[in-house]
Amino acid sequence: MDITQENFDHTSKFGNESQNETIQQNDVTQHYLVLQELGDCCSSVGNYTQAQQYYEKAATLAPDEVGPYVGLGVVALQKNLLDDAEIAFRVACRLDGSCAKAYAGLAMIAQQRADYEQAFKMYLKSLELDSDNLIALLGLFQTSCQMGTFSKVIHYLEVYLNMHPGDISVMFPLAALYMRDGSFERSRKLLMSILTLDPDNEDAANLLEEVEHNLAQQKQTVM
Amino acid sequence: MAGNYERKIGPVVSVLIPTFNRPRYLAEALSSVLQQSYTNLQVIIVNDGGRDIGDIIASFNDPRLIYINRKQNLGKAFSLNQALSKAEGKYIAYLDDDDLYYPNHIETLVDVLENQTDCQVAYSDLYKMCCRIMPDGSRQILSKVVEVTRDFDRFFMLYYNHVLHVSLMHYRTLIEKTGPYNEQLNVLIDWDIARRLAFFSDFQHVYEITGEYCHPIDECDRISIQRRKDQDEYLKNVFTIRTTRPAKPWSKIEDLSIIFITQQMDNRAKETLNSIRQYTFYPYEIYLPLPQVDCESLSMPNVINVSVDSFASQSQRIDAALAKCDGEYIVILPNGFPVRNFWVEDSLYALINNSSDREAFELEGSTDELWAVVLKKDYLINARREFPSLAILESLKAADIFVRRVLAEEIPFQFDQLLEKTKLAEKNGKWQQAAPMFEYIAEHYQNQLWMKTLAAKAFFNANNINKAQELCSEINRQRPTVDTFLLEAKIKRTGKDFTQAIKLLEQAEQILEGKELLWI
Numbered sequence: 001m002d003i004t005q006e007n008f009d010h011t012s013k014f015g016n017e018s019q020n021e022t023i024q025q026n027d028v029t030q031h032y033l034v035l036q037e038l039g040d041c042c043s044s045v046g047n048y049t050q051a052q053q054y055y056e057k058a059a060t061l062a063p064d065e066v067g068p069y070v071g072l073g074v075v076a077l078q079k080n081l082l083d084d085a086e087i088a089f090r091v092a093c094r095l096d097g098s099c100a101k102a103y104a105g106l107a108m109i110a111q112q113r114a115d116y117e118q119a120f121k122m123y124l125k126s127l128e129l130d131s132d133n134l135i136a137l138l139g140l141f142q143t144s145c146q147m148g149t150f151s152k153v154i155h156y157l158e159v160y161l162n163m164h165p166g167d168i169s170v171m172f173p174l175a176a177l178y179m180r181d182g183s184f185e186r187s188r189k190l191l192m193s194i195l196t197l198d199p200d201n202e203d204a205a206n207l208l209e210e211v212e213h214n215l216a217q218q219k220q221t222v223m
Numbered sequence: 224m225a226g227n228y229e230r231k232i233g234p235v236v237s238v239l240i241p242t243f244n245r246p247r248y249l250a251e252a253l254s255s256v257l258q259q260s261y262t263n264l265q266v267i268i269v270n271d272g273g274r275d276i277g278d279i280i281a282s283f284n285d286p287r288l289i290y291i292n293r294k295q296n297l298g299k300a301f302s303l304n305q306a307l308s309k310a311e312g313k314y315i316a317y318l319d320d321d322d323l324y325y326p327n328h329i330e331t332l333v334d335v336l337e338n339q340t341d342c343q344v345a346y347s348d349l350y351k352m353c354c355r356i357m358p359d360g361s362r363q364i365l366s367k368v369v370e371v372t373r374d375f376d377r378f379f380m381l382y383y384n385h386v387l388h389v390s391l392m393h394y395r396t397l398i399e400k401t402g403p404y405n406e407q408l409n410v411l412i413d414w415d416i417a418r419r420l421a422f423f424s425d426f427q428h429v430y431e432i433t434g435e436y437c438h439p440i441d442e443c444d445r446i447s448i449q450r451r452k453d454q455d456e457y458l459k460n461v462f463t464i465r466t467t468r469p470a471k472p473w474s475k476i477e478d479l480s481i482i483f484i485t486q487q488m489d490n491r492a493k494e495t496l497n498s499i500r501q502y503t504f505y506p507y508e509i510y511l512p513l514p515q516v517d518c519e520s521l522s523m524p525n526v527i528n529v530s531v532d533s534f535a536s537q538s539q540r541i542d543a544a545l546a547k548c549d550g551e552y553i554v555i556l557p558n559g560f561p562v563r564n565f566w567v568e569d570s571l572y573a574l575i576n577n578s579s580d581r582e583a584f585e586l587e588g589s590t591d592e593l594w595a596v597v598l599k600k601d602y603l604i605n606a607r608r609e610f611p612s613l614a615i616l617e618s619l620k621a622a623d624i625f626v627r628r629v630l631a632e633e634i635p636f637q638f639d640q641l642l643e644k645t646k647l648a649e650k651n652g653k654w655q656q657a658a659p660m661f662e663y664i665a666e667h668y669q670n671q672l673w674m675k676t677l678a679a680k681a682f683f684n685a686n687n688i689n690k691a692q693e694l695c696s697e698i699n700r701q702r703p704t705v706d707t708f709l710l711e712a713k714i715k716r717t718g719k720d721f722t723q724a725i726k727l728l729e730q731a732e733q734i735l736e737g738k739e740l741l742w743i
Contacts, residue, residue: 027353030366
């Protein structure tokens, strides 16, 4: 096929910007992207068998891409195939050492195996790479609860909330941690904000009652 | 009776397929032709000195196939000419031995040429199918992208090819006017013939994807790619094409005559002439009003000597040349004028598209000492006839010809310049800026579908999801592609509509997997 535009730069007034590109990024990745998207969508609707097939095909087209392995890891996790999931996430980590999702996946596996220390470490690693990763954040919170250590979690929840103000799914655990930490006033403020955003939030209302009770006790003690 | 039958089944289409040592893909290419919905075909395969493929041809056992088995490798242009000599169809279509027609390709183009246009040339869009060649020779498909989808623009065609040869169909009789394929060229033969076709017909762009051409991503041993690496040879081909002038009369292009003013054929004059050859893409002839010049020694095509008295004034020389000029447009060009890219085409384009009469355009770079102008021949002839004793500029003024410079908005390729600026914004991540610019181009220039697709992508990246969705739905209703299915799926996914996203992605996947190509 002789597309005559290709080597015309010597006279082109338009350099490479006209419709004469040779190999573009999209030329190499398009099919992979279609399969990856298909995998992600099937996974989102719970069709894990189909998702797995798409991810496997995507991996053959783009063996250096991390996406299919993360997808395969998630699917295996959903099927409770922890060993398979671990293999997939480890491949993803090897392909891209800064893949926050892969570390979050490894953390979830460790959490399911009740290896909370390892889970905590992996969630932290994931959040260091992407402080925006809600799954890792909530996983870290859960693991902290399971381990009874909260000091590091508060920081990450605060960072996340700065970036996503109004995200109730994070505001509530943070309020709970404040309360547990004895920061009743901060906890109360946060719970009030939740109830402004979602007046019917029963969990927040109950916790607020508890916090206000603690605040009242605190005041009495001071007096 | 025969006439009725022909009307029912349609005119014969001759499909020309040159091939050289690609038997693996040739069978698929041939299948795609023989299983066209339009059946009145004459399929001419020319083996250009490669391995014998007689068994492949025979395996189809189809009387529409004509096989020319040449032992000597004489090139694609020679092969196409050989096929043309056998062609009897009303229309000519082309296919390379590793490309594919979709089943409606011929029918779509015949229908357009027979019923929908006065054009004698039509072309559709094709997917560029990028693939990786696997060790067993099979293709791993990486993408199918509509890379070239530009509306016909004759001025652009003279400068740069924008029509894929495989998507082209034209009246066979046009070849009598254009002349055969140039066998001296070893690259760009497609552009050469398309450019010559543009002298005689408009091209109808059909917005349907009717086939695909193969583009292996890591195959650098292709003949055309290898040949392009030799820059000198490549440029030689470009200059040959640009200076090719089919026999007149031309129905769609008005000729340009350049009157070159010099006292003698010194080195400076030779350099100026060489620059004309290097930078001019509009068809031209150069007239040299000099006492006696050995045009052969200039080794330049399209140069005509006009013999004048050695004591003739500049005006007399121009008048003498003017009397011989064949072009509808005249350029007066002094020796030493700075000839560069678009030196004449910017002003010529303004002149061609100028609705107001009686204007001449000074060329960019023109000065009092090196005065250069382009204008209609009739005006110059009248001015010289009425005011022969005046110098050229004075005679034009006296004849009420308004001489001016071209304005920025009058030069050619406005579309491309705007597109370049917008793509730069896009490249720099300025999506919010790029998106409305693409929309503006779509509204004010040709190439609507192409520009709207770019606009939809830019709106999506600018997080204007509603606008992206609106455009994308419109495009997908009109002419979906893998890319636009993928984009709309991403939009749907953003809105958590996974079911619709999956449907769109499955359609994209079907195209990528060639599920509609039932003959394979």
